Amino acid sequence: MSEGDDMLVARDLVKSYGGVKALDGAGIRLRGGEVHALVGENGAGKSTLVRILSGTVAADAGTVDLAEEARAGGIAVVSQELSLFPDLTVRENLYPYRPPRRFGLLDRRAMDRAAGPVLAELGLDVDPGAGLGELTLADQQLTEIARALLRRPKVLVLDEPTSALPAAAVDRLEQVLRTLTGQGIAVLYVTHFLEEVMRFAQRVTVLRDGHVALAGARREEVDVPELVTAMLGGQPPPPVRRTRVVADGPPPVVLSEVSVPGRLSDVTFTVRAGEVVGVAGLQGAGHLDALEVVCGRTTISAGRVDVGGKGLPRSLRGAVRAGVAFVPSDRKRYGLMAERTVWENATSVSWLALGRGGVLPSQGELVRRTGDLTQRLRLRGGPYDVVGRLSGGNQQKVVFAKWLATEPRVVVLDDPTRGVDVGVRAEMHRIVGELAAGGAAVLLASTDLAELTEVCDRVLVFVRGRVVGEVYGERLTEHALAVAVQSGVARLAGG
Ligand SMILES: Nc1ncnc2c1ncn2[C@@H]1O[C@H](COP(=O)(O)OP(=O)(O)OP(=O)(O)O)[C@@H](O)[C@H]1O
Ligand SMILES: [Mg+2]
The missing domain is CATH 3.40.50.300 (P-loop containing nucleotide triphosphate hydrolases)
Known part of the structure; x- marks a missing residue:
């Protein structure tokens, strides 16, 4: 690790799938106490980078270094695809790997005691015994975030966490991110909402075709049009203008x-x-x-x-x-x-x-x-x-x-x-x-x-x-x- 507050440094990552180069020399530097946004077109390689950081996918080349203090809690990832089990309860979804046990049985009370503050932090007011499938998509997504936070990680990665969230829940998430960065956690935040980048993040990296088009720029140094240009490698598409042609006859x-x-x-x-x-x-x-x-x-x-x-x-x-x-x-x-x-x-x-x-x-x-x-x-x-x-x-x-x-x-x-x-x-x-x-x-x-x-x-x-x-x-x-x-x-x- 090169700098004091670096929590994670990835360099020169390469990853191919058959003939497709998902990553072609990409890297990122995450600092404790910062939200770092990662943006780029569909297929630019964002999720691939996330998977390599979390170790679910091995890179063909490149390095990922984690600060000493970050090793215990590891890197917690909330993935783009919901990965919860709709047929299980909220509580069961929160503890997929090592649920607390007492006398060999699942200790529901201990589970709820630990989960309570995290759910409260997220403003998620649900019965832990409720079936996950009964929750709205937004609450399911918050449950997934809660599951990641329960590991008390030093590095938290959110891959498009707000895509299913209504505005009020996004506000809540903003609060949560403040609290987390206040605790010194490094957050990598993947999103397509550029306004969120300007609102939540201290830094932003843009990926284009598997390489870094903009590396860890401070939010103050960029604006939305610049981000779009970096993403697309050119001018953004013109806005849509539509002439309204309402037909006669019975409405469909x-x-x-x-x-x-x-x-x-x-x-x-x-x-x-x-x-x-x-x-x-x-x-x-x-x-x-x-x-x-x-x-x-x-x-x-x-x-x-x-x-x-x-x-x-x-x-x-x-x-x-x-x-x-x-x-x-x-x-x-x-x-x-x-x-x-x-x-x-x-x-x-x-x-x-x-x-x-x-x-x-x-x-x-x-x-x-x-x-x-x-x-x-x-x-x-x-x-x-x-x-x-x-x-x-x-x-x-x-x-x-x-x-x-x-x-x-x-x-x-x-x-x-x-x-x-x-x-x-x-x-x-x-x-x-x-x-x-x-x-x-x-x-x-x-x-x-x-x-x-x-x-x-x-x-x-x-x-x-x-x-x-x-x-x-x-x-x-x-x-x-x-x-x-x-x-x-x-x-x-x-x-
Ligand atoms: N398991 C896989 N097998 C084959 N190709 C893959 C695999 N995973 C990713 N790819 C390819 O790698 C490229 C990068 O995909 P990735 O999922 O990282 O994009 P992304 O930036 O997360 O896009 P999006 O914004 O749409 O989520 C894409 O062309 C994708 O089709
Ligand atoms: Mg993706």
């Missing part, structure tokens, strides 16, 4: 006075062909339940629903037949067959849509369509690559492509750009705009309020299962949405 999505016990009451809205409509709300506000109704994933107790002129979809399959595409946020659960190839995944839902409206695209045509989309999204990997080996963001591109290849009339997107880099995010937005321009009705939920303001014509605000208003036109700003969602006061606002 109609909900009237729809109720779902405990989740939605009296919800009424329509989405016309050519419109992009956002839904926003706090956790449990009902906006995601409304999407599920449209996708045929929830049964309603009252009201009327018409999707694609086919009434209420009774199942996801029924919804697909009615022309609905559903791009989910949780790629593990609803997303992909990890052991299959890109092509198999990309065409896996298209067959459900076959024959809709008398059109029968051939397998070859479907392959061409998905190939088109994956190319536009700069998918790193060919059609015959196994999806499980793609980087996280590249997997999300496959999810996006496979649903949009069905040429849907109704597109339901739940956090579609979670985990993708800024360039691809812009491209996904452009594709969504084109779908709408082509006559699709689009419904979008996002934990990223900026995304809602950039892509949507109007945003419905949900509070406690009800639509309390909508925001559109010049009033559609991040600030206005945040206020509406938090206060529950969204007057019909436009201009």
Whole structure:
């Protein structure tokens, strides 16, 4: 180790997978008491670097040195893919390796005593005996962070920890990081949210194609445009401008006075062909339940629903037949067959849509369509690559492509750009705009309020299962949405 406060120094790391050079001479220096952000495009090598630091993957070349004081606690990693067990309890998930025992039996009290302060630090108010699968994705992600913190590590690595977190939880995480760095811990923070870099981190490293494009710059020395340029190796893509073309005729999505016990009451809205409509709300506000109704994933107790002129979809399959595409946020659960190839995944839902409206695209045509989309999204990997080996963001591109290849009339997107880099995010937005321009009705939920303001014509605000208003036109700003969602006061606002 070369400097006094260095906790970890990695140098000249090289790692190849077959012909792909995931890392090509990358390195990083982590200091105690600092949050060090690591950014870069999808497939730049961030997770590979993380895996080498934590020892899950061996480098082909290069060195990783850990300070003496950091050796005992080791390096704790919260990985990009949730690695918890939904069928076990929160408590069992917190102690996967060496749970405290008493007389040979699991000592639940000791577990909860140790976990209590950590859960409290994270503001995670859950029953340790609850099944993990019952928690929201955000709480599951916090549980994963809690599990890492229980080891009291000196080096903590978070690989895109906020991608599933709502704004309030991100604020909590910011507090937690302050506390941890105050204790002298070195934090490596991988993210695609550049605002978070400026907010949380003291330093930032940019990876591009497996090498370091910007090495440990102090936050004061850089700004967001510079980071983007370092990431992409050029100018950022221009923002998307979309002309709104709303078609006549019956709207493809109609909900009237729809109720779902405990989740939605009296919800009424329509989405016309050519419109992009956002839904926003706090956790449990009902906006995601409304999407599920449209996708045929929830049964309603009252009201009327018409999707694609086919009434209420009774199942996801029924919804697909009615022309609905559903791009989910949780790629593990609803997303992909990890052991299959890109092509198999990309065409896996298209067959459900076959024959809709008398059109029968051939397998070859479907392959061409998905190939088109994956190319536009700069998918790193060919059609015959196994999806499980793609980087996280590249997997999300496959999810996006496979649903949009069905040429849907109704597109339901739940956090579609979670985990993708800024360039691809812009491209996904452009594709969504084109779908709408082509006559699709689009419904979008996002934990990223900026995304809602950039892509949507109007945003419905949900509070406690009800639509309390909508925001559109010049009033559609991040600030206005945040206020509406938090206060529950969204007057019909436009201009
Ligand atoms: N197990 C593996 N087998 C084959 N290729 C791999 C494997 N793991 C990573 N790669 C490849 O190495 C490159 C870097 O991947 P990595 O997961 O490190 O990217 P990343 O920067 O974390 O991207 P993202 O932002 O999408 O998570 C990618 O091209 C990826 O496909
Ligand atoms: Mg990654």
